[in-house]
Amino acid sequence: MxxxxxxxxxxxxxxxxxxxxxxxxxxxxxxxxxxxxxLASAPAVRNSKPVSVSPIGEISADEDVRCQTGISELDRVLGGGLVQGSLVLLGGDPGIGKSTLLLQVCQQIAQKQRVLYVSGEESARQIKLRASRLGVTAENLLVLSCGDLDTILATIRQEKPQTVVIDSIQTMTLSSVASAAGSVTQVRECTNVLLSAAKENDITIILVGHVTKEGNLAGPRVLEHIVDAVFHFEGEEHHAYRILRAVKNRYGATNEIAVFEMHDNGLRQVENPSAMLLSERPTAVSGSCVVCVLEGSRPILAEVQALVTKSGFPTPRRMATGFDYNRMQLLLAVLEKRAGYFFGTLDAYINVVGGLRLDEPACDLPIALALVSGLRDRPIPADLLAIGEIGLGGEIRTVTRLEDRIREAERMGFRKVIVPASGLEKLQQKKFGIRIIGASGIMEALRALAETSPKAHNQEDA
Ligand SMILES: Nc1ncnc2c1ncn2[C@@H]1O[C@H](COP(=O)(O)OP(=O)(O)O)[C@@H](O)[C@H]1O
Ligand SMILES: [Mg+2]
Ligand SMILES: [Zn+2]
The missing domain is CATH 2.20.28 (Rubrerythrin, domain 2)
Known part of the structure; x- marks a missing residue:
């Protein structure tokens, strides 16, 4: 050889x-x-016996066997629960709450299943301390502190758990792979072995994966190809909010999200994220506007804030948090050219509240309105919301699932919504408990805004 x-x-x-x-x-x-x-040698092919194969027509297409976690928001993101026999990856920054979430999940599913929680990062005692804090006491929850995958696999064969958590894949080593824990080769081979373990034993295996600072899982694409589903746990370090996002899911939709809040005794699901994201909204402060974004199947309202101030620098500062910087520049240019609002010598900042990221074109209009509101120092009415994409000509273009977005605004008690005029016709056959104002261009939207703000009648534009 x-x-x-x-x-x-x-x-x-x-x-x-x-x-x-x-x-x-x-x-x-x-x-x-x-x-x-x-790898030391090409994987040897075992001398296996053939198995019987069946015509496709005879294969039962029954629903996958799913185990509900009992955390309804999580189950929704999973596509209805954890699928038996699947390999799932939960990725996220260190310290974001992956171990916390999974221990809580273990507690839930251990009510009906045997669960093995393996940690290569913490001792059994540390796990116990955390578990006590989280109120995790299930009898069927077995804990193993170990990083040696061969030992772990042997334990799985002996203990026969139905669900296994591996926290984290970067701390696992296979003795047959001669590279360090956390290296691409080791991570990939461990994942491959765990995949076969999940399929052969028909058990669910959940992997924790730490994300590198570039936002990648170590060996990310390789890993994402191997597993059945990938979820990212995200959030701002100093915020209590955490967002769980489905990035890949063989058993459900991607882009679904669930919102959690970190407390001393663990993560709590937030069933009404719009209410949470709007709960600290200041009243009668200029530069604040509400947007409606689609996160997977679900519309969520959030607040965007714009601050426009005189610049102390020759080149004014522009900053966007939670929104694309270049898109912000583009909106400023459109506002100057098409609506006559000049930001030339002014600093402008945009912030999306709650650590959300707005990547949807539907956020253009509310952000433009927030910028103008900040520039003129005139608050936007608290019960108004705007939805629409802005084109380079200053035109407002229609967006997907307008009705769902308006329904969410209605549900959250908003009274007025500015939408792309082109979307109006479709909406006319439906009943809404909210006033819908169509605008075909940015000027029209600003006029509609002025008309709905009572103060604007007696104040003249600057
Ligand atoms: N003793 C504690 N009391 C309250 N919160 C804690 C405590 N220890 C950790 N946390 C919270 O849990 C978070 C760490 O979560 P963890 O599940 O360990 O993250 P990960 O597994 O993703 O690295 C911390 O950022 C903190 O918010
Ligand atoms: Mg951890
Ligand atoms: Zn590469």
Missing amino acids: LKSKEIFVCRSCGYETPKWFGRCPSCGEWNTFEQSVP
Whole structure:
């Protein structure tokens, strides 16, 4: 047999090469190559017996067997519960609350199943301390502090749990793989082995994966290809809110989100995120406007704030948190050119409240209104909301699922909504308990806004 030579593997995409590169020829990332050794030999093919195969017509297409976690928001994001025999990855920054969430999930499913929680990061005592704080006491929850995957697999075979949590995949090692825990090769091989374990034993395995600071799971794409579902747990360090997002899901829709709030005794699901995100909204302060974003199947209201002040610098500062910086520049340009509002010598800041990210075109109009409101220092009525994409000509373009968005605004007690005029016709056959104002351009929207703000009647525009 040939002596195994050293190879280099890209941390980002898993590309393998015998030569080191500064930049990955496959994914284009810089400085992602790490030294590795190829697997000792090609995996040997066992001498297996053939199995019987059935015509496709005879295969039962019954629903997957799902285990509900009892946390309804989580179940919704999962697509109805954890699917038996699946390998699931939960990714997120260190400290975001992955272990907390999974311990709470373990507590729930251990009411009906045998569950094994394996931690390669904490001792059994540390797990116990955390569990006590979270009120996790289920009898059927077994705990193992171990990073040696061979031992863990043997334990799984012996204890026969139906659900296993591996916290985290970066701390696991297979003795047959000669590279360090956390390296691409080790992470990938461990994941592969766990995938077969999940399928062979028909058990659910949940992996925790820490995200590198670039926002990637170590060996991310490789890992995301192997597993059945990928969920990201996100949030701002100093906010209590956490968002669980389905990134890939073989058993459900992606882009579904669930919102949680971190408390001393663990994470609590937030069933009404709009109410939460709007709860601290200041009244009668300029620059604040409400947007409606679609997170998966569900419309969520959130607050965006704009602050416009005189600049102390030759080049005014522009900053956007939770919104695309270039899109903000573009909106400012459209406001100048199409509506005559000049931000030239002014600093402008945009902030999306609650750590949400607005990537949808539907947020253009509310952000533009917030900017103008900030510029003129005139508050937007608290019961008004705006939805629409803004084009370069200052035109307001229609957005997807307008009706769902308006319904959410209605549910949250809003009284007026400015929408793209082109979407009005479709809405006319329906009944709404909210006043719908159509606008075809940015000027029209600003006029409608002025008409709904009582103060604007006696104040003349600057
Ligand atoms: N003793 C404690 N009391 C209250 N909250 C705690 C305590 N310890 C940790 N936390 C909370 O839990 C978070 C860590 O969650 P954890 O589940 O360990 O994250 P991860 O597994 O994603 O690294 C901390 O950021 C903190 O908000
Ligand atoms: Mg942890
Ligand atoms: Zn690469």
